[in-house]
Amino acid sequence: MTGPFRTEIGGRIDRTRRIDFRFDGRLYSGHPGDNLASALLSHGVHLLGRSFKYHRPRGVLGAGSEEPNALVRVGSYESRATPNLRATQVEIHDLLVAESQNRYPSLSFDVGAINDVLSPLFPAGFYYKTFMWPAWGWRRLYEPIIRRMAGLGRAPTAPDADIYAQRYVHCDVLVVGAGPAGLAAARAAAQGGARVLLCDEQSEFGGSLLSEPDTTEAGRNRLAWRAATLATLAASDNVTLLTRSTAFGVFADNFVALVERVTDHLANPEPALPRERLWQVRARQVVLATGAIERPMVFAGNDRPGVMLAGAARTYLHRYGVRTGRRIVLATSADSAYGVAMDLHRAGLTIAAIADVRNEASGPLAAAARAAGLPLRTSTHIAATHGRLRIRGATLARNGTGAREKVACDLLLMSGGYTPTVHLYSQARGTLRFDESLGAFLPGGDTGILQVAGACRGIFATDVAIADGAEAGTVAAARTDPGGAPQPVRTISVPDSGALLAREAPCDRRAFVDFQNDVTTKDLRLAVREGFVSVEHVKRYTTAGMATDQGKTSNINALALVANERRMDMAAVGLTTFRMPYTPVTFGTLAGAARGNLFDPIRQTPIHAWAEDRGAVFEDVGMWKRARYFPAARETMAQAVARECRAVRTGAGLFDASTLGKIEVVGPDAAIFLERMYVNNFRKLAVGRARYGLMLGEDGFVLDDGVIGRLAPDRFHVTTTTGGAPRVLAMMEDYLQTEWPDLRVWLTSTTEEWAVVSIQGPRARDIIAPFVIGIDLAPQAFPHMAVAEGTILGVNLRIFRVSFTGECGFEINVPADYGSDVWHAIMQQGTVFGLTPYGTEAMHVLRAEKGYIIVGQESDGTATPDDLGLGWAIGRGKSDFVGKRSLARAAMRDPSRKQLVGLLTSNGETVLQEGAQIVTAANGNASIGHVTSAYFSTTLGRSMALAMISGGKARMGEKLLAPMLDRTHEVTVAPAMFYDPKGERLYG
């Protein structure tokens, strides 16, 4: 049934359709166009929440995103439940389920309200002064209780079932806010030829036009003007309109972020639709028409359910067709309240009293109210309110005289004037100035790329705001075309409002300033008394302005109180910083589609599908998926790795090395360039030969390594580590472009161009020789570290004779598109030789047996070439290379530096943990190094480890200890070369 507080006609709801929804388990009804607050108010339900600290019963205060009290949890399934939503922003739909929060066992009876009784014990900052005894008490005793009492709603417990989308757009003019000023600005800008984006946080455009009576001061019909303007905008190709879209952040260079709520208002959204959409807008010009927010009055008992902002009551009446009460007391310090009073009066509500704290109420609106016979009392404030879960009456008191009068009411409306919504302007680093006549901070001016129009700069009259918006739109459009006609200018100035900032109701009792966080006048005074005088200190000590509404209704009142207490001007006290976001933004919206496999791109090699078919177990290396091992039926990793290693040592193994970074370095000065970038000599490297290259940072520490082959006098094929390619290329480009621009060298990343099939083992040559055309692979013709170009299976080939296993090996580079074919062919050919695919784990074991390092595993960004036993790579006689100078520093020559050695456990079986620390028997507490790699070697029939040990090279044969959790292992220092130390297999 229709709620008893619904008007008979009017409002923008669709009375022909009924929507049923649940709140705290009870069934209610409303209409399309309603939000949760308006629908519940239509049933006379005001009590919607409990406050954060004292658990006081709270009703709806506002009608929009400024709402501090009416927070609800929406959603019947955990996978679609959202806590802390403002009932004033939740559009109802069939099947909507909402519940109140922060109460136990029920909203009307909440045991947490004991805090309110004890509130004298809990002033601002009380927790800093106690709960310190005993010392363990905080963590074990007090904090758990406080945590349970704190928090508002319950976080969802199930993964979110919805999806989110993101969009980047450019426009000439972004207009934020589609009230009178914003609509006018968008129309004017569009008429000026600009590409316009207009957004508004509400479900329909119009802003205050939807909340106020039919005609403006100048006799304009508000809704007709709105309709005509919207029709023009909708018909313009150059205009994009976004409702339910909140501009929440303004960043450098007019980068504005919006969140569009796409499906929350729908009962059965299309599954393909995102729940919300993030718009990241780069606008050449921005017009902020973000309106203004009404200020509550500060008086004792100003937080009872049924105490509401005056403008909100007007919105519920005109926009939603809801009477928010029957008998009304109005408390005000601003003329605007009289307009509301007249509206409600005309709608048949009883105005029981209007209490104006000002000594005079002389504006035209007040005069009209007087003429209508409304009971107006000046110099009067609210001394108290009565009622528990709903207001029943208010005590009015004459300022200064003590004369009191109790008035029964079921609704108390407050209007302390309006605060322009300057959040986004301030985020854009615009400067604010305090306007005494408005009692508010106003934008200081436009920034050249961002203007402000309408109520957001203190222009509250609809007709003037429309004119102001139009001017802003015209100026914005003109600015996007600097070559155009003479630039128009803004002509409208901010008028005197006639409102007075009620600094404070003359009342000593507890009055609420920040409703949600329960910050009272007493708290603010206490903070100032305790020396928290900076407004930021006051905020942080009392938590005023730190609730989920971020102080939209409380900041100015808190500031006024502090100014009063400190006997300072508001301007001198200053504002706290406005921070992104304007209203809370869903994590999922910001994270967008980045989940699961879309969290980060997956890089796969051309061999990936084959490896997957073969049952490979993959590991993540950077963004790459690399096959770690290929288990045969029921094999463990250790068994698989042992088998793969045996195959390489006895027959041949095939390894996918495509992830190696590859850079083509070409040009007449390529060799000179590489000599400067790498520690090695390259000028004397013959064409057709390759060399191990070691790269340092300018700080002298090992950065990367790889094999570099010379294909022609002016062409090198450079390989890098899998993870290091982008870093190496960027560093090369940096030096080339900025230090040595005279060098004629060009760099190309070719990582993705080549698939790399590495075949290793004594039978490697036999397997591939039949395929390779144009290259003699015989040992004498193509020795270790040779490189050549030819063809294989009809495709271009670059082949390196290199080994990371200690066996005779070849790295076959073919164009990536053919990688899979070549791999298949070789696998097939190799079957008879026992060719076995092996993964990164076996590769690690094989190279460790040879003492070959992995940059990032043996080295860690603090190792020099000497530390790693790679001093031999440094080209003799080179006067300079990147990092050389740093190697001469004192620390680099310190004999106690950690050096790469091998370690053998005494029992030969234990595989040490990588990362294990090494100590001496003499001092079991001082680490002298750590294990970098440790494996069981099938080839050796025992475990082995590589380690970085302080002064390690001088410790050969020394017995050391590796203390582990369970026991301490004895180890012996050995050369970091466990297999074929003479390299006979390598060169064979």
Next chain:
Amino acid sequence: MQRFSALALARNALSGQTGWQRQWRSPDPAKRYNAIIIGGGGHGLATAFHLARDHGMRNIAVLEKSWIGGGNTGRNTTIIRSNYLFNASSSLYDHAVKLWENLSQTLNYNVMFSQRGVLMLAHNVHDEQVFKRHVHANRLNGVDNEWLTAAQAKAFCPPLRIDAGMRYPVLGAALQRRAGVARHDAVAWGYARAADALGVDIVENCAATSIVRDRQGAVEAVETTRGRIATAKIGVVAAGNTSVIMGMAGLRMPLESFPLQALVSEPVKPVLPCIVMSNTIHAYISQSDKGELVIGAGTDAYISYSQRGALHVSTHTLEAICELFPQFRRMRMLRNWGGIVDVTPDRSPIIAKTSVPGLYVNCGWGTGGFKATPGSGHLFAWTMAKDEPHPINAPFTLERFRDGFLIDEAAAAAVSH
């Protein structure tokens, strides 16, 4: 100093809270001090406190250009831990953790230090190696740190996602149980109140404009927006603004200042029992006493003093959080802010004398300074009072950059922190 106690609170409950005094005075600066600390953040205030309490120094001032605790002290995500790799680092940070453990009592101010434990997630084999190296190194130094399997990590932190469907599955985690969080503002206020009680002048809204040196080059005075103040000892503890202040004494620093963003969600009932960090996918998260999820990540890319970062840095952080905790996707970002962090080439701090007699500097804490606050203050006060470093901060000199004795945690761990 007016002692805080349950009794005092009860007494004030009856008197309408009228009995509380200012927590610290608001003096005008004197003409001369024996020592001046430039920078009224947690580290600077702690330094003044220890100078007065441990070294009997009198006539000390802390100069703050704005309001105390308004820099990184009030802008960080309050994670406190000491599971660093190198002995020099873990000794430094563990020194601080030990002081944290009694800080509320030391200051008679509840800083709400809560040892909830930190999980540092490993997402690949390399992470596993790195964190195990940390675990072993820490244990050898008496710093608690243990390795957990993914299942154990989930048992410690039930909301954590560990399934294999993740882009970067959780393979395990290093857990430091003594790690925790604290109430950041309270640290600044607690030190200010305690230092003030020992006679330290805390002068807010007083910016240093130049450092005056005598003919021998030694420190003589500070020019400020509130006049010239003579002193023979200056400790610069100015975080992101260190380069600017040191420039006043003619010194170029090995520092760059980057924006560091953090954000909180709307408050919810307790849902996350500990701190979770992932260096590999760049995010960390904890839940405050108030119920907000407190979230941070790495710095923006470029140097800046704007205290504002870019949205894409926050979105990247939340991508990671939503991947680890998909049930938090519907939670909402309430507030986002930026600080200015001063970063050294090796990501380790400088707590040291300088080449200018009488000038000391404590800087370079990067993204991890809050955790060190008590230790940093204690060690820097020692260094200033004795004109030589304490053994714990002896490695953290300026000269290490010249000689190459870097303490490069970031490079060593291949992680950012």
Next chain:
Amino acid sequence: MLLIPCPYCGPRPELEFTYAGEANISRPAEPESLSDEQWAAYLYQRTNPRGMHAERWRHVHGCGRYFNASRDTLSDQFQFSWKPGESPP
């Protein structure tokens, strides 16, 4: 997200760039002739100004070039940018 004026391509969003540190720090021609202090100054000391900063960016997801720019580190507003080897306008 900054809008960065690439002198080759025009203004582009920050995501296309990598920051490359302070500008005008040239690698010494003869590092071996420098003292440890001088070398450390080259490696590590930076102006880090609060205000105008001459810095380098690389338009990595664009033309790939390094260039110089002048930006106010208090507002993050770019003043201008210029190619390596040229003088600032």
